[in-house]
Amino acid sequence: MVPPANSYVGPPVMKHLIALSAALALTAAPAFAETCQYTKQKTAHQVEAELVKGEWTKMDIVDTAAEAGQFETLLAAATAAGLVDALKGDGPLTVFAPTDEAFAALPDGTVETLLLPENKDQLAGILKLHVIAGSKVTSDQLAGQTLTVDTLNGEVAIDGTNGVMVNDATVVKADVMASNGVIHVIDKVLLPSS
Numbered sequence: 001m002v003p004p005a006n007s008y009v010g011p012p013v014m015k016h017l018i019a020l021s022a023a024l025a026l027t028a029a030p031a032f033a034e035t036c037q038y039t040k041q042k043t044a045h046q047v048e049a050e051l052v053k054g055e056w057t058k059m060d061i062v063d064t065a066a067e068a069g070q071f072e073t074l075l076a077a078a079t080a081a082g083l084v085d086a087l088k089g090d091g092p093l094t095v096f097a098p099t100d101e102a103f104a105a106l107p108d109g110t111v112e113t114l115l116l117p118e119n120k121d122q123l124a125g126i127l128k129l130h131v132i133a134g135s136k137v138t139s140d141q142l143a144g145q146t147l148t149v150d151t152l153n154g155e156v157a158i159d160g161t162n163g164v165m166v167n168d169a170t171v172v173k174a175d176v177m178a179s180n181g182v183i184h185v186i187d188k189v190l191l192p193s194s
Contacts, residue, residue: 060088061095064178070185073103073111074127080115081124087131091180094132096156096166098189106189128152129190136182139164139174154192166190 062084065071074097078084087093103111114123131152142160149158156167164171169188176183 058179060180061091061093061178061183062087064176064183065097068176070099070101071097073100074098077103077111077115077123077127080117081120081127083124083127089180092134092136093181094135094137095181095183096130096169096171096186096190097183098130098169098186099172102169102186102188125153125192126189129154129156129192130186138182139171139184156190 059067062075062078065075075084078087087095113119114126129151132149133152137149139160142158142164145158145160147158148155157165159165164174164184166184166186167188167190169186169190171184172187173185176185
């Protein structure tokens with residue numbers, strides 16, 4: 001029974017209200033914890049699907065790549081080459097992003113050598129070959145076409161007649177949307193022709 005608004009609530013009634021509040025909190029805690037755990041599990045299981053669908057488009061290319069978890073070498077290289085700010089810029093950009101496995105497939109010692117400060121320009125040149133500036137090129141625009149496109153460091157050949165190939169690299173996952181562009185995951189590192 002609730003006392004009238006203007007009546008005095010003495011210590012015995014207050015003790016009961018506190019006890020009742022504590023009991024309700026303890027009862028609700030497991031349900032709340034279960035809801036939080038479900039949310040975490042749902043997020044972990046849907047990260048890749050959300051990236052592919054472009055549901056995380058509020059993140060830029062760098063943050064999207066970092067969240068995907070398979071581009072640590074690419075991000076380390078972009079940092080060493082001084083290109084992170086450009087990849088976080090307004091865009092639009094199209095990035096052909098080699099996976100960690102693609103970098104690991106290079107001859108032994110190549111990545112370590114490229115990451116040395118004295119090789120910053122060479123590393124930047126390689127990474128710029130993976131970036132088309134000024135447009136957000138999606139896989140539907142490439143389907144059925146064979147063309148040559150300008151990157152920030154020369155041209156690459158794109159063959160969209162059977163999947164999508166960029167030079168000799170295969171696009172293994174297309175159209176990962178970011179706020180400032182699109183990422184196409186490739187299975188090889190593109191290297192300049194000379």
